[in-house]
Amino acid sequence: xxxxxxxxxxxxxxxxxxxxxxxxxxxxxxxxxxxxxxxxxxxxxxxxxxxxxxxxxxxxxxxxxxxxxxxxxxxxxxxx
Amino acid sequence: xxxxxxxxxxxxxxxxxxxxxxxxxxxxxxxxxxxxxxxxxxxxxxxxxxxxxxxxxxxxxxxxxxxxxxxxxxxxxxxxxxxxxxxxxxxxxxxxxxxxxxxxxxxxxxxxxxxxxxxxxxxxxxxxxxxxxxxxxxxxxxxxxxxxxxxxxxxxxxxxxxxxxxxxxxxxxxxxxxxxxxxxxxxxxxxxxxxxxxxxxxxxxxxxxxxxxxxxxxxxxxxxxxxxxxxxxxxxxxxxxxxxxxxxxxxxxxxxxxxxxxxxxxxxxxxxxxxxxxxxxxxxxxxxxxxxxxxxxxxxxxxxxxxxxxxxxxxxxxxxxxxxxxxxxxxxxxxxxxxxxxxxxxxxx
Numbered sequence: 001x002x003x004x005x006x007x008x009x010x011x012x013x014x015x016x017x018x019x020x021x022x023x024x025x026x027x028x029x030x031x032x033x034x035x036x037x038x039x040x041x042x043x044x045x046x047x048x049x050x051x052x053x054x055x056x057x058x059x060x061x062x063x064x065x066x067x068x069x070x071x072x073x074x075x076x077x078x079x080x
Numbered sequence: 081x082x083x084x085x086x087x088x089x090x091x092x093x094x095x096x097x098x099x100x101x102x103x104x105x106x107x108x109x110x111x112x113x114x115x116x117x118x119x120x121x122x123x124x125x126x127x128x129x130x131x132x133x134x135x136x137x138x139x140x141x142x143x144x145x146x147x148x149x150x151x152x153x154x155x156x157x158x159x160x161x162x163x164x165x166x167x168x169x170x171x172x173x174x175x176x177x178x179x180x181x182x183x184x185x186x187x188x189x190x191x192x193x194x195x196x197x198x199x200x201x202x203x204x205x206x207x208x209x210x211x212x213x214x215x216x217x218x219x220x221x222x223x224x225x226x227x228x229x230x231x232x233x234x235x236x237x238x239x240x241x242x243x244x245x246x247x248x249x250x251x252x253x254x255x256x257x258x259x260x261x262x263x264x265x266x267x268x269x270x271x272x273x274x275x276x277x278x279x280x281x282x283x284x285x286x287x288x289x290x291x292x293x294x295x296x297x298x299x300x301x302x303x304x305x306x307x308x309x310x311x312x313x314x315x316x317x318x319x320x321x322x323x324x325x326x327x328x329x330x331x332x333x334x335x336x337x338x339x340x341x342x343x344x345x346x347x348x349x350x351x352x353x354x355x356x357x358x359x360x361x362x363x364x365x366x367x368x369x370x371x372x373x374x375x376x377x378x379x380x381x382x383x384x385x386x387x388x389x390x391x392x393x394x395x396x397x398x399x400x401x402x403x404x405x406x407x408x409x410x411x412x413x414x415x416x417x418x419x420x421x422x423x424x425x426x427x428x429x
Contacts, residue, residue, distance in 0.1 A: 010199030039202060039400075043279045048168035048207040049200040063167060063195060067302075 001031030001079060006042045006052035012065050013051040019065075020053075023072045029079060093294050100297070104154075111150050118143040137327030144365070145319045148238040149312060152231070153304055159230040160303025163195045164296040168204050170194075171221070175213050180264050183217035188256035191224030192249075198226065198394040205401055206279050215272065216264020222398075223414060224256035227389035231311060232360035239322075239368040244377070247425070252385065255417040262413050271406035311361040318365035325369035338375035338383075345379045346422035350415050353386030360388050377429045382422030390414055 003020050007013025013035075020033045036042060045052055049063035053071075055078045066074070110117075121142055122128050128135040171190045178186055196204070201222065208218040228249055236245040291299075338345050356363075363384065371380050390411060399407060 008199070008202065010197065012197070012199070039206070040279060042203055043206050043210070046169075046207075048172060048204045049195070049197070050203060063200070 001029055001075070002056055003031060003033045003075070004036055004052075004054040005033065006036045006045060006047065006054065006062075007050035008037050008039060008042065010050060016051045016053060016065055019068055019071055020075075023068065023075050027072065027076065029075060031075075096294065096297055107150060107154060111147070114143055114147050114150075118146075133327040135327075137323040140326045141319055141323040144239065144323070145316055148235060148315055148319065148365075149308070151234045151238045152308060152311070152315070155230050155234045156304045156307045157300040160300035161296050162193055163303070164291055164299040166190070166194045168194055168196065168200070168207070172208055172211060172213065175208070175217060175221075176211050178213075178217065180214060180216060181261060183214060184220040184257045184260045184264070187213075187217045187220035187260065188224040188253050191221045191256060192228045192253075194221075194225065196225040198391065198397060201394055201397045202400060205398065206276060209272070209276055210279055214264055215269055216260045216262075218260075219263045219410065220256050220260025222394075223259055223389065224253065226391060226394060227256065227385060228252045229360065229388075231307065232364065232384075232388055235315075235360060235364040239365060240371070248381065248384070251381065251421045251425075252389070255385070255389070255414065255421060259410075259413045259417050263409065266409060266413075268406050268409055271403040271409070273401050273403060276401050311359065314359055314361035315365070318362040322365035322369035325366070326372065329369070329373050332374040334370050335374035338370060338379045340376040340378075340426045342379075345376075346382050346419050346426065349379050349383035349422070350386040350418050353383045354390050354411065354415060355392060356387050360384075363387050376426050378422040378425030378427075381425055382418050385418045385421070386415065389418070 001024070003024075005013060005017045005020060007016070017033060017035050023029075024031050024033065042050065042052065045054070045059060047059065047062040051065070052062040053060050053066070053074075055074060058078075060074050118139055122135060122139045123130070126138070128138060171194045174190065175183060175187055205218060205222070208221070209215070233245050233249060236248050336342060338349065367375075367380050367384055371377065395407060395411070398410075402410075
């Protein structure tokens with residue numbers, strides 16, 4: 001499980017990152033959460049609004065904060 | 081999706097719609113009885129005497145604060161649903177390949193409905209430039225998006241009436257369209273940081289899931305939660321200050337300072353307004369009280385637009401991608417636009 005949060009440090013991005021850690025921990029899922037702050041790297045993904053949430057290389061959401069339930073659902077769906 | 085699952089979802093959806101209908105009924109009942117309720121509260125429950133300054137202020141507060149918050153809830157909900165149909169990625173697709181002037185108009189209109197937060201200004205700017213959307217068109221978007229927001233419109237509608245709200249939206253759009261057009265004609269591309277043009281996206285994603293009606297209703301409810309929890313305190317403080325001015329500042333106090341006859345008041349208002357960073361929620365109630373005390377509409381409008389439309393945090397963020405000359409041109413062109421609007425309204429009204 002590899003989660004990437006794209007964002008240059010806005011409050012929403014930080015919140016999303018924290019939520020990812022929480023979901024992993026609460027569900028005992030092995031995984032890494034990586035925060036990508038470099039603007040060039042963010043642009044390469046093609047998103048225009050942050051935060052961007054990438055799970056196992058797939059961009060699932062950007063520009064808004066999902067609810068914790070939705071996030072947990074996505075993470076569980078992508079357990080490999 | 082199994083049939084069982086579908087009936088469950090339908091049931092949830094029905095419950096949601098019933099709840100919303102109940103809330104709307106409750107909303108109507110409260111909203112149209114606010115004046116009576118505020119009177120009852122102030123005169124009967126608090127037992128305040130009539131015709132005193134304090135009573136005036138208190139009554140103003142207990143009428144305006146709930147009214148504005150109620151309006152905010154309903155409008156933010158509606159805007160949240162409308163915005164769920166838009167995204168910056170879609171907006172970029174629409175704007176691609178549009179000619180200069182038509183592009184400016186479209187970008188300004190899309191600036192109103194596209195969900196946008198100033199912390200995303202950089203990726204948005206880069207993404208627009210990267211697909212070849214002209215600089216001027218990009219600026220029309222970046223001017224309209226913060227200037228015409230639902231919070232400003234709600235407060236203007238609640239405190240000033242629908243005419244002023246409409247005037248604000250129309251002039252805001254005009255400024256965004258024309259400023260973007262002027263910036264486009266000035267050929268300022270050389271003042272964009274060089275690395276910007278080297279940014280290349282590998283792919284253009286569209287992470288949008290197909291949203292069902294239930295998702296859009298959720299988007300509306302989330303917008304209400306997020307925005308109302310963020311601005312209610314500013315609104316309360318703003319209206320409290322406004323209420324103080326309403327009761328205690330003498331009539332015509334502002335005539336000499338912000339009245340029509342003071343020709344210098346428009347540019348001075350803009351000069352004070354540009355570096356000021358306050359959200360619309362805090363500033364509009366205060367400005368409304370000033371208008372009541374003899375400030376003129378054009379001056380007040382100019383002040384509000386410069387505070388809301390040209391925000392320092394956004395300028396600081398944009399500094400990463402724009403050279404100082406372009407930032408100054410941006411501030412200059414928009415300020416001149418706002419000043420012209422201010423004068424026009426002082427002449428008309």
